[in-house]
Amino acid sequence: xxxxxxxxxxxxxxxxxxxxxxxxxxxxxxxxxxxxxxxxxxxxxxxxxxxxxxxxxxxxxxxxxxxxxxxxxxxxxxxxxxxxxxxxxxxxxxxxxxxxxxxxxxxxxxxxxxxxxxxxxxxxxxxxxxxxxxxxxxxxxxxxxxxxxxxxxxxxxxxxxxxxxxxxxxxxxxxxxxxxxxxxxxxxxxxxxxxxxxxxxxxxxxxxxxxxxxxxxxxxxxxxxxxxxxxxxxxxxxxxxxxxxxxxxxxxxxxxxxxxxxxxxxxxxxxxxxxxxxxxxxxxxxxxxxxxxxxxxxxxxxxxxxxxxxxxxxxxxxxxxxxxxxxxxxxxxxxxxxxxxxxxxxxxxxxxxxxxxxxxxxxxxxxxxxxxxxxxxxxxxxxxxxxxxxxxxxxxxxxxxxxxxxxxxxxxxxxxxxxxxxxxxxxxxxxxxxxxxxxxxxxxxxxxxxxxxxxxxxxxxxxxxxxxxxxxx
Amino acid sequence: xxxxxxxxxxxxxxxxxxxxxxxxxxxxxxxxxxxxxxxxxxxxxxxxxxxxxxxxxxxxxxxxxxxxxxxxxxxxxxxxxxxxxxxxxxxxxxxxxxxxxxxxxxxxxxxxxxxxxxxxxxxxxxxxxxxxxxxxxxxxxxxxxxxxxxxxxxxxxxxxxxxxxxxxxxxxxxxxxxxxxxxxxxxxxxxxxxxxxxxxxxxxxxxxxxxxxxxxxxxxxxxxxxxxxxxxxxxxxxxxxxxxxxxxxxxxxxxxxxxxxxxxxxxxxxxxxxxxxxxxxxxxxxxxxxxxxxxxxxxxxxxxxxxxxxxxxxxxxxxxxxxxxxxxxxxxxxxxxxxxxxxxxxxxxxxxxxxxxxxxxxxxxxxxxxxxxxxxxxxxxxxxxxxxxxxxxxxxxxxxxxxxxxxxxxxxxxxxxxxxxxxxxxxxx
Numbered sequence: 001x002x003x004x005x006x007x008x009x010x011x012x013x014x015x016x017x018x019x020x021x022x023x024x025x026x027x028x029x030x031x032x033x034x035x036x037x038x039x040x041x042x043x044x045x046x047x048x049x050x051x052x053x054x055x056x057x058x059x060x061x062x063x064x065x066x067x068x069x070x071x072x073x074x075x076x077x078x079x080x081x082x083x084x085x086x087x088x089x090x091x092x093x094x095x096x097x098x099x100x101x102x103x104x105x106x107x108x109x110x111x112x113x114x115x116x117x118x119x120x121x122x123x124x125x126x127x128x129x130x131x132x133x134x135x136x137x138x139x140x141x142x143x144x145x146x147x148x149x150x151x152x153x154x155x156x157x158x159x160x161x162x163x164x165x166x167x168x169x170x171x172x173x174x175x176x177x178x179x180x181x182x183x184x185x186x187x188x189x190x191x192x193x194x195x196x197x198x199x200x201x202x203x204x205x206x207x208x209x210x211x212x213x214x215x216x217x218x219x220x221x222x223x224x225x226x227x228x229x230x231x232x233x234x235x236x237x238x239x240x241x242x243x244x245x246x247x248x249x250x251x252x253x254x255x256x257x258x259x260x261x262x263x264x265x266x267x268x269x270x271x272x273x274x275x276x277x278x279x280x281x282x283x284x285x286x287x288x289x290x291x292x293x294x295x296x297x298x299x300x301x302x303x304x305x306x307x308x309x310x311x312x313x314x315x316x317x318x319x320x321x322x323x324x325x326x327x328x329x330x331x332x333x334x335x336x337x338x339x340x341x342x343x344x345x346x347x348x349x350x351x352x353x354x355x356x357x358x359x360x361x362x363x364x365x366x367x368x369x370x371x372x373x374x375x376x377x378x379x380x381x382x383x384x385x386x387x388x389x390x391x392x393x394x395x396x397x398x399x400x401x402x403x404x405x406x407x408x409x410x411x412x413x414x415x416x417x418x419x420x421x422x423x424x425x426x427x428x429x430x431x432x433x434x435x436x437x438x439x440x441x442x443x444x445x446x447x448x449x450x451x452x453x454x455x456x457x458x459x460x461x462x463x464x465x466x467x468x469x470x471x472x473x
Numbered sequence: 474x475x476x477x478x479x480x481x482x483x484x485x486x487x488x489x490x491x492x493x494x495x496x497x498x499x500x501x502x503x504x505x506x507x508x509x510x511x512x513x514x515x516x517x518x519x520x521x522x523x524x525x526x527x528x529x530x531x532x533x534x535x536x537x538x539x540x541x542x543x544x545x546x547x548x549x550x551x552x553x554x555x556x557x558x559x560x561x562x563x564x565x566x567x568x569x570x571x572x573x574x575x576x577x578x579x580x581x582x583x584x585x586x587x588x589x590x591x592x593x594x595x596x597x598x599x600x601x602x603x604x605x606x607x608x609x610x611x612x613x614x615x616x617x618x619x620x621x622x623x624x625x626x627x628x629x630x631x632x633x634x635x636x637x638x639x640x641x642x643x644x645x646x647x648x649x650x651x652x653x654x655x656x657x658x659x660x661x662x663x664x665x666x667x668x669x670x671x672x673x674x675x676x677x678x679x680x681x682x683x684x685x686x687x688x689x690x691x692x693x694x695x696x697x698x699x700x701x702x703x704x705x706x707x708x709x710x711x712x713x714x715x716x717x718x719x720x721x722x723x724x725x726x727x728x729x730x731x732x733x734x735x736x737x738x739x740x741x742x743x744x745x746x747x748x749x750x751x752x753x754x755x756x757x758x759x760x761x762x763x764x765x766x767x768x769x770x771x772x773x774x775x776x777x778x779x780x781x782x783x784x785x786x787x788x789x790x791x792x793x794x795x796x797x798x799x800x801x802x803x804x805x806x807x808x809x810x811x812x813x814x815x816x817x818x819x820x821x822x823x824x825x826x827x828x829x830x831x832x833x834x835x836x837x838x839x840x841x842x843x844x845x846x847x848x849x850x851x852x853x854x855x856x857x858x859x860x861x862x863x864x865x866x867x868x869x870x871x872x873x874x875x876x877x878x879x880x881x882x883x884x885x886x887x888x889x890x891x892x893x894x895x896x897x898x899x900x901x902x
Contacts, residue, residue: 019512021535021537022532022535023514023523023532023535023537023538023541024512024513024514024537026522026523026526026532027512027513027514027516027519027522027523028513029522030496030522031496031498032495032496032497032498034495045511071498071501072498072513073497073498073499073501089511091511092511113502115502134497134498134499136499136502137498137499137501137502138498259556260556262558263556263558324499324556325556326497326556327495327497327499327555327556327557328556328557329557330493330494330495330497330556330557330558331493331556331557331558334492334493334495335492335495336495384492385492386492
């Protein structure tokens, strides 16, 4: 990118919102995804819709790429810069514009941190359920772009279930408004839901209207230990078959338990093969009854120990510990490659076995944890990127897991997105016609392919080598 | 491209420490400087990325890098937030050594810092001479004249600031006010040793006296060796490991001469660093063992009264809140202990402030060398203190005390700041 063009961008956003030092480029060359990185040409913090629109128009004219970015905690490489790109950071757009207690909605800017929004709406007795592991850091904009899930997905669904409307600057620089406060709205194509999960490839989200629900009155959190992996999986199936829908049913294997315990020191059972963290919530005595039913199911399936959290504080400690799982696994080895395989819930026990098999066959270590109730697992390979041989084996193990997942009727990503990390598996997972349709839509909306190109799929063969400074991380 | 930076790699404990960060971003929300700029380069993972790239010779040291290393408060809130257990503090401290050796960063500030650390703080005699002079200055009519000169802009405004930030020098220093052996008032429960610190000795002698009084009243014999030294933490945090090691060695030798159960520290920074002495001597087997035994017996005052000598203090009606010193909560992971003690004393009058574990901006000499940044961070703390409704802030570190007291004066708040030792000494039943 030449300095003449850089000056034009600088003029649009203002000198205080423009950064292109080597240090700044380096610090926006990554997101939360392991291994991938690429230096952008510049980093900008736009202040308003008009600036974004002007940048997008300039990008079309001058043929450079724009990579939108929130907090940069994504796990599929959605915010990693591509060649000849500028990073457009939305974290300063962090105002909660309105909490409408009549219609139970919240209007927010995309840079609002998920956890902060939750705390704010809870002051009104309201509830925004999606809770990705990084909720203390990640932004609503990023959540929408990736259709983020979380621990409460089992009962409350994921981000898309709470988006009522969006405002987005399209790749031609025009502002598109979708949805609104109506609970029912079938006027035309459902563009709103189409934006959710588009991974920043269809434009830059600038405003979001969210649906809120009343906050459940009470909850009970339970922790169950298992000496056998299979018993924990059977328990999950048992609970689902009992027609009780817990608000959370999390699975952690022995490796994960130990890493979390190293970090938190809260007394998790280091010798158990697995634990389940289960929460039920709702109103009145039914919560207590559900908890008792679940405890009975767990006992029937040979739990070695089960207990209820003594109070909200302990429940929060347990949930926070669970949310640290992915990062805590990095205590064991420096590179943690996390996957997001999801299978129909009935297949969960098979899936858990397949991960164990992959670890054995390819001689790699896995920490396995995830949203058992959703059939959404995060088998995490504990490896070291400096060891090429081991990385190759890890990739082979993942190929195996992906193939098995698809055989079971599952998908390659439940909640992290396709991005760069999984785009090579997309055709296998969704089929050629689906990918072709996605490409046609992308080309229609973004004919010059300037907004986050090369994510999810590649439109035309382009250089896909993610070289780095000195070719190393 | 530049050469691999062997110096930087040399000060880092090992290569693994560089690889451990998986840039997940869980640290971002806890970093005071990232909150100020919203720039990745002011965040822990951004700084780690830069340090890594410099260590591997991928980018050179630059003005931006130098500034970011010094912008960091080294509060280590990110270490508490990091599930992966990344040792961020040791990386930044190593990087600061390289910055100080480079052409970047303010030459003047670097020289002053070096001089103060090496020739004043590391020498008890010099520190006492300087403090005595400062004491007479503070007592004299001179500050008023200086203030006037600043008002009329003859002297730079910074001097007023420096003056109001620096604590008042004590009339009598701890090493002459505290006897070498203080016997317990009644039956002896523990024999303790007491480390009175360098700045604590001359600036906060009252707190040191309260600490010893408290220990003695609660059944502890207190040994306060006269020839003890500054702990060396400021030196190590600023990259002068040589002096830090020298001071550590002297303390090891001095305290080894005495028999005691626990060594009590009432300064978060000193306690945190002395608990890590054994890292300094990890390559010297003989000293390593001595250092380990020394470090294991160090207890912060709150730790001592919560875990070792539970004591029934008198209850009182003051509405209080507690500010966590970074070096207690983040470095030593001491969070519940002071709360347990304070809740027992104040019951419902103990108010938990929001973000109690957020740095107050004092951070050693940060509030002097980076005044503007420090004040922005302090403002956030003051807001949270105000919201808590407390009339008194309790904390366990002299730096935090001076900073929050300054914040109260600046905002005309009728809130007092008290060290835990003083509060407990008054609450002793």
